Amino acid sequence: MTEKEILDLDRKHIWHPCSQMKEYEEFPAIPIKRGEGVWLYKENGDKILDAVSSWWVNIFGHSAEYIANKIAEQARTLEHVIFANYTHEPAVKLGAYLSGLFDGKLPRIFYGDNGSSGIEIALKMSYHYRVNNGDKKRKKFMYITGGYHGETVGALSVGSIEIFKEVYKPMLFNAIECRGPDCYRCPFGKNYTNCDAECFALAEKLIKKNYISVTAFIIEPMVQCAAGMKIYSPRYLQKLRAACSEYGIHLICDEIAVGFGRTGKMVASQHAGIVPDLAAVSKGLTGGFLPLSAVLVKEEIYMNFYDSYPSNKAFLHSHSYSGNPLACAAACAVFELFEKDDVLSMINEKGAYIKEKISVLKDNKYIGDIRSIGMITAVEIVKDKITKEPFESSMRIGRAIYREAEKKGVLLRNIGDVIYFMPPYIINRDEMDFMVKVAIDAILDRLNKII
Numbered sequence: 108m109t110e111k112e113i114l115d116l117d118r119k120h121i122w123h124p125c126s127q128m129k130e131y132e133e134f135p136a137i138p139i140k141r142g143e144g145v146w147l148y149k150e151n152g153d154k155i156l157d158a159v160s161s162w163w164v165n166i167f168g169h170s171a172e173y174i175a176n177k178i179a180e181q182a183r184t185l186e187h188v189i190f191a192n193y194t195h196e197p198a199v200k201l202g203a204y205l206s207g208l209f210d211g212k213l214p215r216i217f218y219g220d221n222g223s224s225g226i227e228i229a230l231k232m233s234y235h236y237r238v239n240n241g242d243k244k245r246k247k248f249m250y251i252t253g254g255y256h257g258e259t260v261g262a263l264s265v266g267s268i269e270i271f272k273e274v275y276k277p278m279l280f281n282a283i284e285c286r287g288p289d290c291y292r293c294p295f296g297k298n299y300t301n302c303d304a305e306c307f308a309l310a311e312k313l314i315k316k317n318y319i320s321v322t323a324f325i326i327e328p329m330v331q332c333a334a335g336m337k338i339y340s341p342r343y344l345q346k347l348r349a350a351c352s353e354y355g356i357h358l359i360c361d362e363i364a365v366g367f368g369r370t371g372k373m374v375a376s377q378h379a380g381i382v383p384d385l386a387a388v389s390k391g392l393t394g395g396f397l398p399l400s401a402v403l404v405k406e407e408i409y410m411n412f413y414d415s416y417p418s419n420k421a422f423l424h425s426h427s428y429s430g431n432p433l434a435c436a437a438a439c440a441v442f443e444l445f446e447k448d449d450v451l452s453m454i455n456e457k458g459a460y461i462k463e464k465i466s467v468l469k470d471n472k473y474i475g476d477i478r479s480i481g482m483i484t485a486v487e488i489v490k491d492k493i494t495k496e497p498f499e500s501s502m503r504i505g506r507a508i509y510r511e512a513e514k515k516g517v518l519l520r521n522i523g524d525v526i527y528f529m530p531p532y533i534i535n536r537d538e539m540d541f542m543v544k545v546a547i548d549a550i551l552d553r554l555n556k557i558i
């Protein structure tokens with residue numbers, strides 16, 4: 108197909124995610140022909156550096172040969188089989204790998220087929236556990252401001268980002284929102300690298316008040332990505348873990364965006380040394396090749412469902428593609444790549460390099476914050492550096508920077524006026540230099556136009 112033919116069909120049939128389709132009149136979708144490493148090659152031959160790992164999923168580069176070969180091998184052997192009453196090597200091998208993520212303390216693995224389905228599974232499991240125990244009161248969930256857990260109805264109900272949630276509120280279930288950490292604008296004037304998570308007092312108060320009716324508390328450990336790469340203190344997680352244990356609430360850690368090395372540890376909960384009762388992983392799990400999620404569960408929760416069939420305690424949740432062998436083979440390949448090299452040290456070194464390079468912007472009067480953890484670095488642009496007041500959202504400053512960077516060869520994506528880097532881990536020094544230079548040029552280009 109020619110580029111024009113692709114675009115014509117795209118315009119005619121395709122409804123793109125997270126998009127106002129009218130804007131495609133001015134900025135049509137960009138047809139991509141192939142990917143290699145950090146690069147996406149357009150149909151017209153130009154290339155663009157994927158600084159956001161294609162929605163945070165790619166970790167070892169596009170079309171990484173090792174993973175591609177394992178999928179191809181698996182496709183020639185067994186592409187799929189119903190996962191109820193049947194099993195296969197890639198799924199059990201992956202189950203063993205996954206149970207190692209929390210030192211064997213979450214040994215039971217339930218597969219879903221994307222991040223949101225993983226969250227639905229975790230929520231249903233926690234609630235069903237209460238039903239199995241005859242505890243009719245605990246049916247609510249708690250979450251914190253800035254939390255994001257996906258777009259399906261359950262996941263949206265426990266998410267807090269208004270722009271995604273607002274329209275659907277009448278169809279969502281009631282959950283309890285706690286004021287969470289907001290470290291750049293900390294009301295206690297503290298810094299997340301050395302505070303004692305004083306802000307947890309607000310959540311603790313709500314937990315104490317409501318715990319009788321709460322089954323689970325869900326949180327993204329260490330970084331609220333969709334909220335603008337908001338990094339917070341591990342102390343917050345430690346205090347939350349302690350409170351959940353004290354009040355009999357399940358702690359669900361959503362490791363979907365931050366797991367698999369993204370924060371410089373295999374799972375972000377490790378920064379706080381905590382183990383949740385349930386954890387959801389997805390995205391980097393298959394290296395960005397195929398949709399798959401997994402919910403990792405404590406033995407005690409698993410055993411709560413384990414009974415004779417007539418007891419009605421079984422977790423009768425399923426997806427057609429549960430435990431898909433191709434996705435499981437890709438995920439096993441990802442674990443093998445982590446075993447082969449010291450990937451985590453590499454992530455931390457490269458992340459520090461990116462932060463150092465972008466920090467030349469720190470004295471600019473509109474750069475409010477530059478924050479970083481592992482392979483996530485974010486720059487928050489503000490109207491007033493002293494008051495931290497943001498620009499009017501209608502100015503769409505971040506969006507203009509995204510567009511400008513794209514013209515210069517880097518796929519950046521903004522979250523409001525937060526510009527962030529979340530590239531595949533295999534990015535090399537020249538590529539990091541290019542990525543950061545384009546970002547700096549695009550940021551200054553837009554900021555210099557402000558009068």
Ligand SMILES: Cc1ncc(COP(=O)(O)O)c(C=O)c1O
Nearest residue numbers: 221222223255256257361363364
């Ligand atoms: C923390 C977190 N949880 C859940 C999800 C939902 O995953 P998916 O988009 O695969 O449904 C996302 C997606 O960005 C996420 O960042």
